[in-house]
Amino acid sequence: MKNKLKEPVYILGVGCTRFGNLLETPEIKGLTLQEMAAEAVKEALDDSGTDPSEIDAIFVGNVTMHTSTLPATYSQIAKWTGMQFKAGVHFDGACSTTNIGITLGAMGIASGVYRKVLVVGLESTLSQPKKLSPFDRETIPTEEMWLWTDYCVNQAYSVPQGYDIFPSYNGIIAQAYCKKYGISIEEFEKGMFELCRTRRLHGSMNKRAINQETLEDEAKRFGFDDPYAFWKSNYNPFLAWPSRLRSAVSAADGASAIVISSEDGIQDAPNLPIEVKGWGVTISDLPWYEEDPTYMHYDTLSFDKAYDMSGITAADIDYLHVHDCSHISSICTAELSGYLPKGEGLKYAEAGRLRFDGDRPMSTHGGRHAFGHAWAASAGADTYEAVKQMRGICGERQIPNVPKISVVHTHGYAMVSTVMVYGRR
Amino acid sequence: MPKSIIRGYYEDLEQKKVIGKKCNQCGKITFPPTAICEHCGSREIETFELTGEGELLFVSHSMAPPPNPRFNKLAPYAYGHVKLKEGVFVQGIVTGVGIDPASLEEWYHKCPVKVVPDIIDAEGLSILAFKIIESQ
Numbered sequence A: 001m002k003n004k005l006k007e008p009v010y011i012l013g014v015g016c017t018r019f020g021n022l023l024e025t026p027e028i029k030g031l032t033l034q035e036m037a038a039e040a041v042k043e044a045l046d047d048s049g050t051d052p053s054e055i056d057a058i059f060v061g062n063v064t065m066h067t068s069t070l071p072a073t074y075s076q077i078a079k080w081t082g083m084q085f086k087a088g089v090h091f092d093g094a095c096s097t098t099n100i101g102i103t104l105g106a107m108g109i110a111s112g113v114y115r116k117v118l119v120v121g122l123e124s125t126l127s128q129p130k131k132l133s134p135f136d137r138e139t140i141p142t143e144e145m146w147l148w149t150d151y152c153v154n155q156a157y158s159v160p161q162g163y164d165i166f167p168s169y170n171g172i173i174a175q176a177y178c179k180k181y182g183i184s185i186e187e188f189e190k191g192m193f194e195l196c197r198t199r200r201l202h203g204s205m206n207k208r209a210i211n212q213e214t215l216e217d218e219a220k221r222f223g224f225d226d227p228y229a230f231w232k233s234n235y236n237p238f239l240a241w242p243s244r245l246r247s248a249v250s251a252a253d254g255a256s257a258i259v260i261s262s263e264d265g266i267q268d269a270p271n272l273p274i275e276v277k278g279w280g281v282t283i284s285d286l287p288w289y290e291e292d293p294t295y296m297h298y299d300t301l302s303f304d305k306a307y308d309m310s311g312i313t314a315a316d317i318d319y320l321h322v323h324d325c326s327h328i329s330s331i332c333t334a335e336l337s338g339y340l341p342k343g344e345g346l347k348y349a350e351a352g353r354l355r356f357d358g359d360r361p362m363s364t365h366g367g368r369h370a371f372g373h374a375w376a377a378s379a380g381a382d383t384y385e386a387v388k389q390m391r392g393i394c395g396e397r398q399i400p401n402v403p404k405i406s407v408v409h410t411h412g413y414a415m416v417s418t419v420m421v422y423g424r425r
Numbered sequence B: 001m002p003k004s005i006i007r008g009y010y011e012d013l014e015q016k017k018v019i020g021k022k023c024n025q026c027g028k029i030t031f032p033p034t035a036i037c038e039h040c041g042s043r044e045i046e047t048f049e050l051t052g053e054g055e056l057l058f059v060s061h062s063m064a065p066p067p068n069p070r071f072n073k074l075a076p077y078a079y080g081h082v083k084l085k086e087g088v089f090v091q092g093i094v095t096g097v098g099i100d101p102a103s104l105e106e107w108y109h110k111c112p113v114k115v116v117p118d119i120i121d122a123e124g125l126s127i128l129a130f131k132i133i134e135s136q
């Protein structure tokens, strides 16, 4: 593998809807997926100062066709986004989708074929069309959503023999982490509580997050003065022992969009372009780990590829997001990346060092738990946050030392490990 | 007529046989079986019977109601990470283990423990589960 970009590629603009529930959340309530995508695209085009006529190709991602009923998504949203008669494709990298789209678009640009590319991700995880209505939607039960989402997982052997994401991606990894580093279950609980507190603090400062309530406020709402007592209560049950509900993903509906460009397309950019310095993509089937469940080999390969392509080391990273639909898995990944020392992640969380104002800021949009997770749209939302942080415009959750290098890692079910390296010029 | 490898795997389980493939090129085992050696890509692979015995390294539990209706009667169940004697890692349902925190914490401290295959029925499909044999 040559692992080089022949020409530099930039993110020119980003867009993202509020993540929430199409049936409830004020900013997106009553919208269809086409309209949600159009909203994210409009923001990205405006942010990049790009007229739709300048876009050469569109890469559209959607994972759960059962809730969108929009295969061939390129045609379905072409007239909603000004992309009629462009080159286009619908693709799926599960929860890495939008960032995989950036890599596809960037290769199209660096090869000299395209000048500007639009990447879009759209997803509903909470509802489906009601009786084939073009606009009415109805809630789907959580287990149905997982049944459909687990179509991404080994259907030959794992799913029919009892596979479940919560033990595999959460409980077992948590136990392995505690054993490996000599952390007691009580210490683990405290660490996970603090990590959740940090993510929820970030969500509370982000108007696009699905959950904007701090953990402390939520505890009070349930009648607890002590948020840790709330954490250990039946209101926060074990999803997969020893991991609890509030250490995991909040499923959401949402859309995100990114405009990327060659160097000759960024001269009149109204907002600071961010360089796509490199990436690493690695796929794997189950098992995701062997003797040591805290170690996912394909992540090592992805970080190595991304660091090599972009010419950075872990020491250069100013802001990191790693896939955190399981909080303990995100700690393992952050340690694997070299951003946090091995076995120290929970201590860093307890000391507040992972907060936006800490020395190792992570997931300042709130992550998969507080910002929410809308499968195909989420990686774009992570990139959105990285871009806004590097432009220094994140308001009260702005990282004080505006990041020069940001790294965004996602686990596309199950798995496409994707690491993006972004740089401020 | 071609024979489905996946169908064969489950039919073998019904006969209490745990079948994978072994590679003539690199010597490694592909389990469960696929069309190729998962380690080196060789097509020089042969049917290989595993003991299904091994060590349970960790055990947690599933959600309920389960995503897959096949497990409506079984969920929530204990679900574990197993290292088979042959060096293969596999996850599966662990029968006979309670999913209350106290029970799981007990097994957390006891693990690794020996397991043997416990082939169970899930809505008409024979699947590979495990049961613990305690060596007191």
Ligand SMILES: [Zn+2]
Pocket: B023, B024, B025, B026, B027, B028, B037, B038, B039, B040, B041, B042
């Ligand atoms: Zn081989």
